[in-house]
Amino acid sequence: MSEKIWYRVLDNKDRLPEGRVKSVTAGHKGICLTHFEGKFSALDNRCPHQGGPLGEGSIEKGMLRCPWHGWDFHPCTGLPPGGYDDGVPTYEVKEEDGAIFVGLDPEPEHRPTVSDVMVETMINWGVDRVFGMVGHSNLGFADAMKRKEQEGKLRYFGIRHEGTASFAASAYGKLTGKPAACFSIAGPGATNMYTGLWDARVDRAPILALTGQVATQVVGTGNFQEVDLVQAFANVAEFNHRVQRDSKHAELMSLAVKHALLMRNVSHLTFPDEVQEVEVPARAKAQGPEKRITALDIAPPKEAVEEAVGLISQAKRPVIIMGHGARKHKEAIIAFAQFLNATVVTTFKGKGLISDHHPLGGGVLGRSGTPIASWFMNESDLLIVFGASFSNHTGITPKKPIIQVDFDPLALSKFHPVEVAVYGDIARSLELFKEGVGPVANTIDQRYEIAERWRIWRDEKTTRLTETSEKGLSSIALFECMNKLTPENAVMCVDVGNNAYSFGRYFESKAHDFLMSGYLGSIGFALPAAMGAWAAVGDSRPVVAVAGDGGLCQYLAEITTLVKYGMPVKLIVLNNHELGKISKEQRAGEFDVWQTSLTNPDFAAFARSAGAWGKQAKTQAEMEAGMEELFTQQGPGLLEVLTDVELI
Incomplete structure (x- = not known):
């Protein structure tokens, strides 16, 4: 018999008065510690009937009563009255220097489950x-x-x-x-x-x-x-x-x-519940992916490649569109665009796959996009689409000849026919396209036009910056401030609502990655997404979350999680006290604006109460100073900007 291991379960015996019971832990064992008739006793804390914690019960008329179903046990022996055989085990107890110890046999070695x-x-x-x-x-x-x-x-x-x-x-x-x-x-x-x-x-x-x-x-x-x-x-x-x-x-x-x-x-x-702790035999071994995953760089069908090469060879003004599905192939696609002198635009989910400062970068298409991208799409004579699914929000026109490349055959021609549907690995398809076109592409260099369209759009943004309000700052002012101060390699997590539309339109990508709730469009995404992003990149890159007041309140308590795990997420919240996008949709549908106003906390004060950095900005100067300070913080921080719901 092994010697018992003694666990200190009570530092001072006076903390458990006569006639009282208490739940304590000895090693991994739950103990009901009792003090009855001048004696300390230790019983198994688990009632044999429903598993109730006996240490949360009470001693009544000399018997320990289970708090769950009222069954009685003697406080010292663990035996029930009436000679029943459903008592609870007891354990040795000793007192040293006023402290109480419980003695248990050594715990058995853990067996795999x-x-x-x-x-x-x-x-x-x-x-x-x-x-x-x-x-x-x-x-x-x-x-x-x-x-x-x-x-x-x-x-x-x-x-x-x-x-x-x-x-x-x-x-x-x-x-x-x-x-x-x-x-x-x-x-x-x-x-x-x-x-x-x-x-x-x-x-x-x-x-x-x-x-x-x-x-x-x-x-x-x-x-x-x-x-x-x-x-x-x-x-x-x-x-x-x-x-x-x-x-x-x-x-x-x-x-x-x-x-x-x-x-x-x-x-x-x-x-x-009954399966999780079942022991497994010694021969049961964990597995891994070795020889369980095949290579995925499959080549597209020869006929599709030939048709695609034929259209590319004839095009003068091709435009390349990248969706989120092209993320891991963005470098190869940009290299192909340089070979074709082609403008590259993205879907909103694909924002940032090419920098807005790249000579061939044309910004984002669709409802959250810029007039630059739509202008080049409308002026093109061929669209080459990689990893995009042609949703209504994206706005890829079916009126132009289209080559669609995707590794999911169900995504090809999903909503309407396209001229050439290419099923295969994107990088492998690009190699075959370039090989088929030859050493020189017969296309117009669009770089000058791209620079000109960006100049026109930035002039327009400068004009919009003059729009001010006593109700709060404009979204464009906030995102122009972010353009100047946000770290160039940050992972950007955006929520749903007017804040997302303005973000897509006004924030200019550099070496950023962007995460959003794309097709589901679920409000509240930004803060949890930032936690997932930080779990992926750690401290190697900054992580920034942009949310409206409606979205942030969905998971506001997770600021405490940022603090607990030291996640240095930088959160920027646009507070306009309204579900602004819903109000806009009500007006567009010729409904009354109803039940979209919000009563919000002081978000900056809430962040501080949770242990994070927090500051509120009401003016342009406060916003610029606050944002600059936000990005210098070592830990999590929140900048709350009071904005006008109409200046988006």
Whole structure:
């Protein structure tokens, strides 16, 4: 028999008066410490009936009463009255120098569980960032992640709302092309993640959703926090499974991550409570991606290449359009544009894929874009489109000849026919296009026209800067200030609403990356996205979030998360006390403006109360000084700018 290990559970015995009980912990063991008839005793803290914490009960008429269902136990022996055999174990107690100690046998060495194998497999596949909330139905899986974090193989971020977890993981996937995980309990924790998962799905971002679940035997019975999560996630998840005792656990996690990566979609695994801590045999090993992923640089069909080359060879004024799907090929596309002397414009989701200061950069198309991009599209004789899906917001005209290149065959000609649909890897397609066109392209050099259109647009912006108001600053003034002061390589996370439209139109990209809730258009995205971006880039690049007052309030409490984990996110909020975009839409639809006004906190004061830097700006001078100070802060900071809802 091994010697007992003695744990100090009470520093001063006087803190537990006669006739009282208290929950304490000895190692990992929960103890109900009692003080009865002058004696300290230690009982197992878990009631054998419903698991109630006996240390939260009370001593009544000489018996310890369970706080959950009222069953009685003797405070010293743990035995129930009447000779029943459902007592609770007791443990040795000793007193030294006024402190109370409980003696326990040494804890057994940890044995690998289902959760251990699956967490290790997840990490082997590159999923080493997790955003989530630990709770009663995911504790076994959380414990497995804790061990890997202690080994330095995983970063876990505890958030204040599960919607933040899924948005942050979605942003991480958009920026890196790799999945992060979001993690929740059963029931409401899981359903809170739903919106962020749809954001990832429609924007084609890989993401892994991990949910706890109540015991399998009570699913479908109306049990507390019971939701059939496989059924609930059926529409949003490309890969969607319940983990079972007899599952091939490493293989199941491998398939989940593989689907997320290759399909650029949502994978969901739910872990019933009774499965998470099941021990696995010694032969059960974690897996990794070795020899499980094929090369994806497939060449397009020969006929499509020949048709595309024919159109390119005839074009005089081609324009290249880059969407978010072309992100990892932007250098190759820009090199091809230089070969063709072609203007390059982007969708809003693709903002920043080419700098607005590049000689061939034509800005953003569509509702959040500039007149530069639309002018060149309308003057073109050929559009070459990479990684864009032709949504209404983008505004790619079907009236011009179009070559569309995409690695997703369903995206090709999705809304209308195009002249040439090219299915294949973008970089490989570019190589074949250039080879087919020959050493010299017969195109007009558009650089002079690009510079001229930018001059016209910047003159227009200067004119708009003269528009002022007593209600607040204009959005254009704010974004012109950002143009001067924002670090040139920052990751920019933008919310939804008028702030996003003005951001797309007035902020000029340099070496920035941009993240947004594209097709779902979910308000509240910016702050959680900034957390996901920082998890991806760490302190190697600045991370900036731009939000309106309506969007920021959705996840305002996450400023405390920035502080907790030292995330130096810089948050700029446009406060106009209104859901301005909705008011505008009501007017456009000839409705009365109704229920769009907002009562806001002092955002800067809230940030300071959470431990972040915060400052409010009401004037141009205050805004410029505040923004300059914001970007010098070492930790998280918030600049609140009071703006006029009509000056967008």
